Amino acid sequence: MNFDLKALLRPHIRELKPYTSARDEYSGKDGIFLDANENPFGSITTENFNRYPDPYQQALKERIATIKNVSPSRIFLGNGSDEPIDLLFRAFCNPAQDNVIILPPTYGMYGVSASINAIETISIPLTEDFQLQKEKVLEAVSEKSKILFICSPNNPSGNSLNPNEIEELIQKFPGIVVIDEAYVDFMSGESFVKKLEEYPNLVILQTFSKAWGLASLRLGMAFASEEIISVLNKIKPPYNISGLTQRTVLDALDNTDKMKRMVADILIQRDKLKKELESLDGVIKVFPSDANFLLVKVPNANKAYQDLIGRKVILRNRSNVLLCENCLRITIGTEEENKILIAELKNWLTENS
Numbered sequence: 001m002n003f004d005l006k007a008l009l010r011p012h013i014r015e016l017k018p019y020t021s022a023r024d025e026y027s028g029k030d031g032i033f034l035d036a037n038e039n040p041f042g043s044i045t046t047e048n049f050n051r052y053p054d055p056y057q058q059a060l061k062e063r064i065a066t067i068k069n070v071s072p073s074r075i076f077l078g079n080g081s082d083e084p085i086d087l088l089f090r091a092f093c094n095p096a097q098d099n100v101i102i103l104p105p106t107y108g109m110y111g112v113s114a115s116i117n118a119i120e121t122i123s124i125p126l127t128e129d130f131q132l133q134k135e136k137v138l139e140a141v142s143e144k145s146k147i148l149f150i151c152s153p154n155n156p157s158g159n160s161l162n163p164n165e166i167e168e169l170i171q172k173f174p175g176i177v178v179i180d181e182a183y184v185d186f187m188s189g190e191s192f193v194k195k196l197e198e199y200p201n202l203v204i205l206q207t208f209s210k211a212w213g214l215a216s217l218r219l220g221m222a223f224a225s226e227e228i229i230s231v232l233n234k235i236k237p238p239y240n241i242s243g244l245t246q247r248t249v250l251d252a253l254d255n256t257d258k259m260k261r262m263v264a265d266i267l268i269q270r271d272k273l274k275k276e277l278e279s280l281d282g283v284i285k286v287f288p289s290d291a292n293f294l295l296v297k298v299p300n301a302n303k304a305y306q307d308l309i310g311r312k313v314i315l316r317n318r319s320n321v322l323l324c325e326n327c328l329r330i331t332i333g334t335e336e337e338n339k340i341l342i343a344e345l346k347n348w349l350t351e352n353s
C-alpha cells in the first residue's frame with residue numbers, strides 16, 4: 001500500500017525535538033540515581049513510589065506483545081484510550097483547517113477530542129441496522145480529511161461492523177484509519193491487529209477498561225506501524241503511565257484465565273438478558289450485541305431512564321443520539337444485578353403501558 005506518513009504529519013510535529021527525560025538519557029540499572037530530583041528516602045506510603053516509572057513501559061509492552069501477537073515496537077500505551085485519540089489529533093490534524101470523519105451513532109470521545117483540537121468532524125451516519133455507508137464515507141473524503149474513526153463493535157449500538165467493508169475503507173481512505181476495538185474480547189469475529197503489517201495507515205485501539213476489569217487504572221493500547229508509534233511516543237507526556245499501573249497490569253497479565261472466565265460469564269449473561277428483555281411486553285427491540293452491553297428500545301426511554309434511577313437501577317439513556325431514539329444502553333451486570341434490572345423494568349413497563 002502506497003502511504004506517506006511524513007506527508008500526512010503536521011509540519012511542526014515532523015520537526016519536533018521531543019523532551020528527553022532523565023530516564024531517556026541514562027536507562028541503565030546500576031549506580032546511585034541523582035539525576036531526576038526524586039526523593040532518595042522513599043515515599044509517604046507503605047509501598048514505595050519515589051522513582052519515576054519507565055517512560056516507554058517496556059516490560060509491560062513485551063508482555064502485551066506476546067498476548068496480542070504483535071511486536072512491542074508496534075504498541076503504544078496511553079492513559080486510557082482517550083490519550084492516543086487526542087495524540088492522533090495533535091499529530092495529524094491542523095486546527096481550524098483539517099477534518100475527521102466519524103460514523104454516528106458512535107463513541108463520543110472522537111467528536112469531543114476533535115472539538116478540543118479545533119477540528120471539524122464530518123458525520124456519515126451508519127445505516128438503520130448500524131452498518132457502514134461505505135460509498136458515502138468515501139464521497140465525503142477531501143484532502144482535509146486526516147482521520148477516519150470506526151468503532152467496531154460499535155458503542156452504543158453494540159454490533160460489529162462488516163469487516164470486509166472496514167477493510168475496503170482502510171484501503172481507500174487517504175489518511176489514518178482508527179479502528180476502536182474496545183469491545184474486542186466480547187466479539188465473535190477477529191481483531192484487525194493481524195492486518196497491521198498490511199496497512200501502514202491503520203491504528204487499532206484496545207483497552208484494559210472493559211474485559212480486563214481495570215477501568216480505574218486508566219490503560220489504553222494503540223497498535224500501529226512502528227513509524228506511527230514513534231510519532232505518538234514523541235508527543236506524549238514523558239511519564240504518561242504511572243508505575244503503579246505498569247506494575248499492577250504486568251502482574252495481572254499472568255492471570256489471563258481470570259479475564260477469560262469473566263468474559264465467558266458476561267457472554268452467558270448477555271444471551272440470557274437478551275432473551276429475558278425480548279420476552280418482556282413493551283420492549284420494542286433488543287439490538288444484536290458483540291459487546292458487554294445491549295441497546296434496547298422501549299416506549300418512552302427518557303421516562304424509563306428517570307423512573308429506573310428512582311428505583312436505583314442506573315442505565316445509559318441514548319434517546320437523544322442519532323438512530324437511537326427511545327433507546328437505553330444496558331451494561332451486562334452480574335446475574336443478581338440483571339435479575340433486579342429485569343424485575344424493575346418489567347414493573348415499569350406494566351405501569352407505563
Ligand SMILES: *Cc1c(COP(=O)(O)O)cnc(C)c1O
Pocket residue numbers: 079080081082083107151155180182206207208209210215218219220
Ligand atoms: C469504553 C470505551 C473505550 C475505553 O476508553 P478508556 O479510556 O480506555 O477507558 C474506548 N472506546 C470505546 C468505544 C469505548 O466504549
